Amino acid sequence: MSILIGTESRIMVQGITGRRGRFHASQMFNSGSQIVGGTSPGKGGEWCYDGRLPVFDTVKDCVEATSANVSVIFVPPHSTADAILESIDCGVKIIISITGSIPLQDMMVVNSALQSSNSILVGPNSPGVLVPGIANAGIFPNEIAIPGNVGVVSRSGTLCYEVIDTLKQSGLGVSTAVGIGDDPIIGIDFLSCLELFEADPHTDQIVLVGGPGGDSEIRAATMIMESVTKPVIAYVVGENLATSILRPFFSRSGSLSLDSLGKKTSALKDVGVLMANKLSEIPLLIKR
Amino acid sequence: MKLQEYQSKSLLRKAGIPLPPSTLATNAVQVKRIAAEIGYPVVLKAQTLEPGRGRAGGVRIVQDEHQVENIANQIFKLILNQHPIQFILVEKAFTFSKEFYLAIISDLNQSTPLLRLSEAGGATFLEPESFRNARTIDRKIDINAGLKDFQIREVMTGLGIEPSLWKQLQLIAHKAYEVYRKFDATLVEINSMVVTLQNQLFALDTRISIDSQSLYRQESFSDAFDPSYFGWEERQALKYDVDYHGFAGEIGCMVNGMGLAYLTIEELIALNVMPAAMIDIHGGATSTSIASSLEMLLISPRVKAIIINIFGGMTRCDEVADGLLQALSEGLPKKPIFIRLEGTNGDTGLDLLHKNENLSFFGTTEALVNAAVGWLRGEEQ
Known part of the structure; x- marks a missing residue:
């Protein structure tokens, strides 16, 4: 079928209320990807994309409520390592960091945490993973x-x-x-x-x-x-x-x-x- | 971001690593006064980030005060890669019996810091051959656990370092790693580390690079960042968070991403044409940074034609169009603009731009570059 993501993928977005996260969450939704919600600390309980996508404060809440198993990250570079570590901690299987330019030593800490987990990190500075007709987990232009x-x-x-x-x-x-x-x-x-x-x-x-x-x-x-x-x-x-x-x-x-x-x-x-x-x-x- | 020698030495000295006494001077009179305080012989070292300092005569040993002003003036007259020498580091010269190399390096493949100890003192990290020919030991450091005593011992015994030096060396390795972590360095290099006749270890030459992605939390380096190295375009680019690189040609380029930058330049080079500038607006640029990027190309007298090559993922083509129209409405010099706009919101972007007479549109990078080069050749005839 595909690698990394497929029909069973339930995608969440970390940073779903930011300028980029919000826009690309809607793009993913429109492309028919199974996107289930996202996080934005302090905005838990809100909804975005016209009430279709729930927003949570933490990845833990989001995973518990939506069974998300793929996370696409749009938060700013300074908070990205924290966002990746949060997803690893919650057992998210595929973590895709669209954000790039993360401090080098932060990435060393992230990779060390990855080694003792079952998570896979795609990126940072990745456009995501695309399975045409099934899912666009990232920022690939539609069609x-x-x-x-x-x-x-x-x-x-x-x-x-x-x-x-x-x-x-x-x-x-x-x-x-x-x-x-x-x-x-x-x-x-x-x-x-x-x-x-x-x-x-x-x-x-x-x-x-x-x-x-x-x-x-x-x-x-x-x-x-x-x-x-x-x-x-x-x-x-x-x-x-x-x-x-x-x-x-x-x-x-x-x-x-x-x-x-x-x-x-x-x-x-x-x-x-x-x-x-x-x-x-x-x-x-x-x-x- | 590479630090100047005097900056890296000051960090390491504060951390407690033994270094020869040294002071910075800005003119020959100061050099002479400092040399008298430190005591001869001294080494005068031109402060520059450009390579080839030694070969150009930027490092000189001075035995006594008769020659010192004269030699200092010669060094101040040096120009390395168009950069004049503004500072000389005046340093105590030592006689030493043995030298080696110690560094904390970032291993990008294994994603860990490494402790490297080598007999190849005098070689640099960028010359892998020197390390292959000398005995060199690398020890992986777990970034969560930090550098441990046993790891340093392993490296020292592996190289057969005399036990009388262990204590000093252990301290220096720990301090170097402290500096690496505390200042978000990508490299802390002591090269060479020397053993004096009194069996004392000294860090003679040092080099530190700071991760430029970490500068937001390393405020102490804001003054280490030297804007005199930048032209107007680079400073603008910095302000609007885009990458600007100037070249010798006549076609100015704007792209969204490094891959497209390479592709566009390779297509130009295949037609024997050099770009005048390459601006990478990165993914997800705002209309303001796009407008200022186009302004830079329109203003630059060297740029005769402009290539805009956008394949938007996170970059939204409607936002690109907004930015371009903003710059085009400012009454700047008119230049032919060859554009390819594809990807996220591509149709909306094209609709916004289609009325503008300065623009011609293309579907692929190859067609885009061919058209721009064709126009330039037509002009030259």
Whole structure:
């Protein structure tokens, strides 16, 4: 069917009365996702979206009343670590942080708590998880994708939109699209998503969208060689000289040395991944 | 955010880490007076965040007072990457027998702090080869439990450090970790740590980077943030919470997200064109920050044409349209604007903009960039 979320997902929104939370809660509702309510400390008991979505003070209250098992977080960066920890504490299974730019050491504390829990964190700085026709747990534009058998996993949110839009233009559908986020420390990574896609009977092929900084694409290549049997198509930006003029953008993704240019492409190519040099090449590399 | 050497030394000294005596000077006369107080030999160190300080002659040992003013003036005349030297740190010079490297590093993959101790004194964290060739030990630190004595012992015995130095080293490691946690550092580096002839440990060179996402709770660094490093555009960007990066070309770009920034620039580079500027308005930008972003591009004399590439998720296209119309109504110079507006509330956004004659609309990044570059080439002929 899909990975991470599906028909059984009951979605709540942390920060449901804020400018962004309120708007995207209504977008999710309109897209037919099973959204059940949300939190906004101090506003418990109120309703939002024309009385259709209940608001609670705490995640605990919300989960008890609505059986929510997915939480999408829109609170400001300074309170996000607290919001994630609250959801972990309440046993929420899938926690999606749309908010990014969380202090680094806060993320270390969050990841430490995740390790001793059954929760999975998507993000921070994620566009969410999209299962076309079933649920949009995040900020994906509505009607951006059609249901199908291609799994998409991307670091960048906007590139994730570009890729699934390009697929749609060629009549290709998506099983699940996951934006894992591009902050220095993230929750679920390429490796776990590849593992989930490999096991998902409704995903036949996987598109991996990478970017500059870090070595997650190279670690993904190793894993693909060892344990992924489904065809993988990859599109990695920042691998040519253009990267060199974009150096300032890397200030948060760690250091970059110019001699690492092209290493991700060659690592992926070496293990049989089909590389798309341009966005428009992706549909051509997908088996019909 | 990297701190200047004198700033990081002041944090570490306050924390109780032994450092050679040093004082900051702003002119050669001060340098001479401070050197006399500290006692020769001294090291004069240019304060800069630019790389290549040593090679440019920004670090000089001075043996006595005859040369000191002359050398200080030479250092004050240095310009590194267009940044003049404003301060010199005057520091006591030491003779030492052995040097090594100690740091608290953020391991992004494992999501923990690391204690790193290495014989590769003098190398930096950014040169992985130096560490591969030297004996280096990394110890993972549980951020909830903090750095423990046994972990430091493990690292010290692993490297074969003499027991006579353990007590001093243990103290320094604890203090460095304290600074890392207290100030939301991403890196606290002591490089090199030296052993003097009296078997005393001293932190000779230090480097600290502060997590820029944590500055809201680290008010003490508001004055460490040096706006003289920024141009007008960068300061505007800071004010409106967007990212601005200037380049040498003639096409100004505005996008919502780093991925789109790369994609747009790669399409430009594929056609052999450099951008003049790249503004990332981030997800969910308000119409005010969008308006000021377009204003920056309209005002900039270098920008001849403008590319706006928006694929809205959290960014609402109607809000983008509002912001753009606001900037276009202000009587600023007219420039051709090539725009692609897709995603959340895309149709509403396009409806708002369609009447405006400065704008031409495209459906994909590729078509958008091709049109802008085509126009620029036409102008050049």
